[in-house]
Amino acid sequence: MSQICVAALFPSNPRASACDCLAHRFGNAADRPDRVQRYPSDMTDAQWAVARDALPVPAWLEGRGGQPEGYCHRQMLDAIFYVTDNAIKWRAMPCDFPAWDRVYAFFRRWRKNGMAREFHDRLRGRLRTAEGRQVEPTAGIIDSQSVKGAASVPAASRGYDGGKKINGRRRHVITDSLGLLLMVLVTAGNVTDRQAAHMMLPPLHARFRKSTLIWADNGYTGHLVTWAKEKLRLTLQIVKRSDDMAGFVVLPRWWCVERTLGWLMRSRRLVRDFETLPASSETFIYFSLAMLMSRRLARPACRPPSEQPQWAAAA
Incomplete structure (x- = not known):
């Protein structure tokens, strides 16, 4: 798939939510945009900034068919990270996440199209670069x-x-x-x-x-x-x-x-x-390690100088 950075494709929509995912930028999100981050598996703002730039480009955005996202990518990833971290049943999804069948459909689509592996591989490449290694x-x-x-x-x-x-x-x-x-x-x-x-x-x-x-x-x-x-x-x-x-x-x-x-x-x-399905097991492995790598990349020491907070640059 294309290596385009999703976050840089379009300017922010002033009418959209504070969330900068594609669904909220285009006003298609059917979920609650102001969900409170309350679980240990939830991404921080720094972690989401890392994950957002590594997201695969949707097919509809490249003119390959499909429909724009109807749910926030950040909430979807938080929901899948919650399932991965806590081993709950899909139907036991907490009510502050999108409906369980929508989250499962998102997981199934990423499993079928290899998007979970692509997301994981992009994070791995960034982490190897941060560690001073070749991609x-x-x-x-x-x-x-x-x-x-x-x-x-x-x-x-x-x-x-x-x-x-x-x-x-x-x-x-x-x-x-x-x-x-x-x-x-x-x-x-x-x-x-x-x-x-x-x-x-x-x-x-x-x-x-x-x-x-x-x-x-x-x-x-x-x-x-x-x-x-x-x-x-x-x-x-x-x-x-x-x-x-x-x-x-x-x-x-x-x-x-x-x-x-x-x-x-x-x-x-x-x-x-x-x-x-064994493919589902492999997909959960990719999400588990993606969660770990995004946390490591969100640390100030792993971020590029332009993305580090002022206190880190002055230290």
Whole structure:
């Protein structure tokens, strides 16, 4: 999709609400514009300024069909962040948010069109730039995490992980060296690390052409290393534990992806897999990490000098 900044497309509408999202700027919002920010998952003004500039451009704004938004993007994102952070049912949406079916329709549309991933990837690029890195990484780390599946997870997309003794699903993730997510694939629990890597590494190589090194653990050894080198020109470097290591030991590079998996468990919606579709699980992962990255970017130290408050510039 286009990389146009939504906030700079049109001047503010003087008749609109104080909110500067597209729905309020064009006067199409059907919600309450003056909702009070009251939940820990709600975005601050600084966090919303970061998220607003990373929002995908709507299709109707580029002449690709569709209708203008009817609900405030900020309230919609706050509502989805609330669901992600607190693991409530969609029908249990607090009454100060838009109606639950409208929020779910927004979530479903972003899942179907890949807009959640685009939103996440834009924030990741900005955070990498703020950390002094190039937007496109040159190395990654791959790992997986098994979680129990709720009763809503159908038998067709769940399985038993014999190593972890968990009946549910497995999240396969690839992160950069900062622990920021590059790719995620949710599968049944019985899909092995090697099988998932065969599915993930080709699209990873297509999207990040500069990435030539992937760190992995012993679960990715064997023919996969040779296959990645010959077919994709990717070096799959196995991070091994020494024989004299006992108990938990922090491994070089490996702790970054383990920390990312720990970040996911802070969101209650991700402590267990509740989703009927694996794609919904992946979308909640994108929203969970987008919430984390927008908070980090909203810190004064991560903002460009022109966006920092006067007290920060004088410090």
